[in-house]
Amino acid sequence: MSPALREKAARIRFLWREATGEATYDRYVAHARKCDPDAEVLSRREFEKQRVDGREADPREGFRCC
Known part of the structure; x- marks a missing residue:
């Protein structure tokens, strides 16, 4: 590949x-x-769950149809 x-x-x-x-x-x-190099980092699944939950909890973030 060039x-x-x-x-x-x-x-x-x-x-x-x-x-x-x-x-x-x-x-x-x-x-x-x-x-903090010694802190435990969330797994990708936990991180995505928190991210989605946070977005759904705040009506100004993202949108929901209902």
Whole structure:
């Protein structure tokens, strides 16, 4: 794969992860490890559950049809 094509693929991957929220967990882990390396980090499942619960609890975040 040419360097230009590899760079475009990396950029598309970055944008896709940002748009879908996939990178949010990675940022959380990096922040948690930076602030307290010995602290226990939530699993991806726990993190996503808290994130969704928080969004659904606040009507200004996200939306619900009902």
